[in-house]
Amino acid sequence: MASVILPQKRVLGESLTRQNLTSPSGPAKKRKVESFSSSPAPRFNSSQNRPHSKLASSQPKSTFELEVLEKLSQDISDLKRNNTEKDQAWARPPVVDFLPERDSLCFQSIEAEEGTLHGGRATVKLFGVNDVGNSVMLHVTDFKHYLYLAAPIGFQPKDCAAYKAYLETQTAQHQPAIHSVALAMRESIYGFQGNVAKPYLKVTVTDPKFIPKVRSTIQSGAANWKGLWKLREKEEIETYDNIQYVLRFMVDCKVQGMSWVEAPAKTFKLVPDHLRQSNCQIEAETSYLDLIAHKPEGEWSKMAPLRILSFDIECAGRKGIFPEANHDPVIQIANVVTRYGEKKPFVRNVFCLQDTSSIVATQILEFQKEEKLLSDWQKFVIDVDPDIITGYNIANFDFPYLLDRAHHLKVKGFEYWSRLPSVPSRAKETNFSSKQMGNRDTKATNINGRLQLDLLQLIQRDHQLRSYTLNSVSAHFLGEQKEDVHYTMITELFNGTPESRRRLALYCLKDAYLPQRLMDKLSCLENYTEMARVTGVPFNFLLSRGQQIKFVSQLFRKALEQKLVIPHIQSKQSDDQYEGATVIEPTRGYYDVPIATLDFASLYPSIMQAHNLCYTTLLMNKKDIEIFGLKKDEDYIITPNNDIFVTSKQRKGLLAQILEELLSARKQAKRELAIETDPFKKAVLNGRQLALKISANSVYGLTGATTGKLPCLAIASSTTSFGRQMIEKTKDEVEKRYNIANGYSHDAQVIYGDTDSVMIKFGTKDLAEAMRLGEEASKFVSEKFIKPIKLEFEKVYFPYLLINKKRYAGLHWTKPEKYDKMDTKGIETVRRDNCLLVQTVIEKVLRMILIDQDVPGAQDYVKETIADLLQNKVDMSKLVITKALTKDDYAAKQAHVELAHRMKKRDAGSAPGLGDRVAYVMIRGAAGAKNFEKSEDPIYVLENNVPIDTRYYLDNQLAKPLGRIFEPILGETKARSLLTGDHTRTISVAAPTVGGLMKFAKKTQTCMGCKKPLTGKQEKEGAVCSDCSPRVGELYKRTLDRVSDLEVRFGRLWTQCQRCQGSMHCEVICSSKDCPIFYMRMKAKKDLEDAGKELTRFDADQAAMW
Known part of the structure; x- marks a missing residue:
């Protein structure tokens, strides 16, 4: 284990007593925050006998400190005026004058x-x-839980008591399980039944824990009283309303x-x-x-003034080993606490192991013993009493690590940080599975009564990004980066001085503050709150469960209103499939005329409403048409998929009613949003309209989920079949009306259609005219469909590059004066298995083609880039690929995994560990070498001049994306010529210093002028050969200028990194491999060292010293 400076005698005085942690009541317990003109904040040290005041750090205030002061405190003068007990109190406001006889x-x-x-x-x-x-x-x-089952023929109300007694006996529990059995008139949601209610038995249990046993007893036939339920072999008695107790309560109440x-x-x-x-x-x-x-x-x-705690921990790990709770101490915990609706956090502190220099506007709480630090942090959480705990990767790292570490150190009572003092928090392995997210192994920690919001999980769920590190996510959404200290550097900083620990505390504090800022920026709390309100489920269901529970909740609420029961369908994997949406074959090409885009508003929800597609309207058997006396088209329809549904004349579908309410509520929320001025209320309303939109659009998908709670392929397949018809009908109607024969200047052509939109080339070159025609066409076609189906004109693309199905790019116009943005779909700019060079080139090419409309210029740019790549002139930061090392063993050999193994053999201390992202570049290998054998650490490549496999990047990274863009414009032959030709014939390869034959090679110095090898005396006498000695001054000057240029470049990069880390006086230790500056800085450092060595070769040349 690496040495961690900890006191040998683990005895700690009272740093923070229980009384200290509550709201201070006397002068000795004041908490002050350092401001620029005040003395440093008193700190809580390992002994109360030690002085609480220290001299302020002489180090100038860093950029980050200014940011903390600005963004956390907002106003220095306010801090000075309000630096009172109330300002720094951790506890909630007291309950004042509350009487149950008088107050609600x-x-x-x-x-x-x-x-x-x-x-x-x-x-x-x-x-x-x-x-x-x-x-x-x-x-x-x-409130008592219950279920339903269909009453058998002949069952009378007087039989309820006898059946209750029989069911009680068959259930065989150690205490009474059945509270009551009653007859109730209900309809099953599944299938149209002529609007006639039938008798069902409502079985109510004494305790919700008995429901599973009662349900299985009934289903198995063990409670088939008097054999009244006539069952075929292996047939079960169907039960209804399978829903967990809390959700049942919420629905009914x-x-x-x-x-x-x-x-x-x-x-x-x-x-x-x-x-x-x-x-x-x-x-x-x-x-x-x-x-x-x-x-x-x-x-x-409205929202209550919820308390939000954002925190981060730092651990002192051993070299080469990711921190482990049974070995590595928790050395710092940073906390930022805010109240919803307030911009200022009212608590910002860092719990630090050992003496740590002051940080402006932040409480430093010092400890000499880790056990005391953990114990007092637990008390801090209880006293602050947060409603929401957030952070970045807290679910899989911070929470489990803290619990495991406290258990290892035997910190008594640490695990009791929920709102139930008798219930310990435990981190359990769990698996989250959804169609959207796939399968994910994760950890879940119970913190009863509080909400847990892991920003990493939220952002992974809601956003597709190139990288999900906190640094990269902050750069993407907040436009700023932070110093990224690798976990291997943390121990070194901790083992240093109070100043180095202060630097670590700043880093930790920012990692605690950024999740809070991200949550505010992305309106995470508002969006998820409104989703919980719209769907009716508890907040934590949204984070721990998939999409279906939201739909099930809405379905049960509507079913309860209409006295419908929902069958308990056993979830089974099915191979049944149905045809999806139509994609009109694209007419590929580059269009330098406006392309109008018409979109169906909420296509699938509107189809389900228009055609009354629902569980309650589905005719399960054609014989029912005669039984109920139904007339075609008037009472029922046959869908293009040959399923039969009754019309709203017979019964309005439950799904249609849910969708109508959702979409109506969304319109109302959007109207309120348009006139609201309060930023917090605007965020809530925007979250609400988004939640309503998502909920409406998810109804269709859940009917087609064969492993779902209530699958119905008849609804899903009928919806898509109507959608296919509508896209084809739209195409026909547009092309039939807008043509030369009808007096228009051109024949309109639908060049592409995709699920819910069509792209139309009206032929006009006038942008305003294309918009007018698009608006007119949307109204004309909408009249051909049943309400509420509506085709809307949304935008014009001009110019437009149609590459293939679901792959296109264009300038997005909603008004003729100025385009809104460059819009792309299905084009490689985000995928992380592409290097940054691909993203840079594709974005630049698209800008040149679409915005500048300079196709020849785009071709020249591609050729120049390829030439630079092959001549080794592209900065390595653009060639780095990163992948996460997520498990120990992979079925097939992968480039990043094999590299991690090789790096471990070279130096276990710096090798990536499980959970790290592995950055690599592809290097030249032996003939026939596999790709996984050619991956290498970018730093190792820089240090040893290992040649990059530039052909790999051209053939495997750039060729296909460029081909997809240029082929529709230039044709296949000309597009392929971009990858060949004169610009690809000059290739530069770095001279390696390791690997292959280099271990047997003897390096010989060459002349700095003519590059002729120097032998014998010449090699020792100087930097040039005898022929070039007259030019030694010129060559020395050239080398000196190169060193100077490299010093300037390295200095600029170093300064940029210092600004990012928040201090112009500390060494740069950032190791963010997602940041291009990191590799530029490392390359500049290596180039400067090499140039410096070349310069020293002139020391023996007297002629150079004029």
Whole structure:
């Protein structure tokens, strides 16, 4: 283990007592924040006997410190005026004058979970915050779980008691399981049944834990009382309404995720202290019958002043080994706490192991013992009492590491940081699976009563980026980077001085602050809050579950209103498939005339509404047409897929009603958004309209999920078949109307159609005219379809490059005066297995073709770039490819995995470990060498002049993307000529210093003038041969100028990195392999060292010293 400077005697005085951690009440407990004109903040040291005041750091304030002061504190003068107990208090505001007999209990519910109350009664625990910031837990009692099954023929109400007793016996639990059995008139959601309700048995259980056993007992036939259910061999009794207890409660009580709930005065009682289960400020109980759920609209769409803790930890690892909790200490924990609706964080601190120099506007809490640091951080979390805990990769690293480390050190009580003091937090291995995200192994830590928002997981779910490191994501969304200290450097900084630990604390603080800023920038909290409200599920379901649960929640809510029951369908993998959307074959080419684009508004939702496609309207059997006396087209339709659905005359589909409400609510939210001025309310409204849009668009997809809760391929395939018809009809109607024969200047041509849009070439070169025709065509075609299907004119592409299906680029115009943006689809600019050179070249080429409309110039640029590549003139930063090392063993050999093995053999200390991103370039190899044998570490390549395989980059990285762009414009032959010709005939190869025959080669110095090898005396006497000695002064000057130029270049890159790291006085240690400056700096350093060595060769030449 690498040496970590820790005290030999692990004895620590009281750094932060429990009393210290609560709101300070006396002068000795004041927390002050250093400002420019004040003395440094008092720090909490390892002993109360030590002085709390230190001399301020003499180091000038860094750029990052200024940023912290500016962005975290906003106003220095405010800090000086408000540097009071209240400003720095960690605890929530006290509960003032609250009487259940007089006051109602109203709060925003942020989480709901199943629990028990006195005597083991099942309850739903609602956690939340009221409008003044008090934390609340409300036990909602008396709600009982239930399921349905179809009553057999002949079953009478008087039979309910006997069946209840029989079912109780068959269930065979150690305590009464069945609360009641009652007859209820219901309809199954699955299939049209003539709008006639049938008798069902509603089986209510005493405790939700009995539901699985009762369901399996019924389904298996073990509770087939008197054999009334006539079953064929292997047939099961069908049960209905399979939904978990908390969601059942929310559906029946109309409680929506993240919405406001209220227990009126006199309907609830406070839980006595000796019976309290939570550390919330208010804990009460009420019956579900008295609970009021406010619909999140108007006044009730507001947000409570939620507390958000963003944190980051640093660990002192051993050389070459990724930190392990049973070996490597936690040395710093940075925390930033904000209240929703406020721009200033009210807490910013860093828990530091060992003495650490002051940081402006930040509390430094020092400890000499790691156990004390962890223990006091746990107390800090309890006292701050955050509603939301966020950070970057906290789910898979920070939370599990802290828990494992505290367990290893036997820190008593550390794992109790949730709102239930008797429930420890545990990190468990779990697997998240969804069609959108695929399979992901992850860890889940319970922090009951609090929400966990891992920004890494959110951004991976919602955004497609080249890299997901915090540095890269911050650069993409915030336009700034940070110093990226590799974990192998952290121990060195920690083992240094208070100043080096201060630098580490700044790094840690920024890693805690950036997730908060990203969350604000991307409106993550608002968007997910509104999604929870729209779909009616708890907030944490959105993070831990897939798409289907959101749809299921909406379906159950609507079914409850209409007394429908939903069958429990066993999820099975199916090979059944259906034909997807139509793609009109593209007429590939480069169009220098405007191309109008018409889009169907919410295509699939509108088809389902227009044709009444739903579970409730599907005719399962053709015989039902006669049974119900239905007339074709009037009472039912046959879809292009030959499925049969009744029309809205017979029954309006449940899905159509859900979609109508969602889309109507979205229009309303957009209207409110247009007139709202408050930025926080605008973010909420925008999140709401996005959530409504996503929910509406996801309904179709979930009917086609064969492994889903309620699959129905008849709905999904009918929807796509109507969509195909509509795209074809649009094409026919446009081309039939807009032609020369009808008086138009050109024959219109639909050059491409893709799922819900068509691209039309009207022939005109006038942009405004193309827009007018597009608008006219959208209205004309819309009239041909059933409402609410609507074709809208959205944009014009001009010019337009149509490469292939789902691959195109063009300038996007919505008004004729100025284009909005350059729009691309399906073109290689984001994929991380492409190097940066591909992205740079493709973006530049598209800009030249589309914006400059300079195709010859784009060809010249490509040729110059290829020539530079083959002559080794392209900066290595543009050739680096990065991939994550995600597992120990791969089925096939991969370039980044094999490189990691080789690097480990060379130097285990600097080799990438599991979870790291491996950066590599492709180098020249022996004839026939596989690609995985040619990957190499870029730094190793720089240091040893290993030749790059430039042909690999041309053939495997650039050739296909360039071909796709230029072939539609130039034709296949001319496009291929870009990759061959005179510009590809000059190739430069670096002279390697390692590998191959170099280990047997003897290096000989050459003349700095004519490059002739120097032998014997000549090699020792100077830098030039006898023939070039008259030019020695000129050659020396040239070399000196080169050294000077390289010094300037290296200095500029070094300064740029210093600015990024936030200090102009510290050595640059950033190792961000996602940053092009990193490789430029390393290359400049190597070039400067080599040039310096060349310069020293002139030392023996007296003639050079004039």
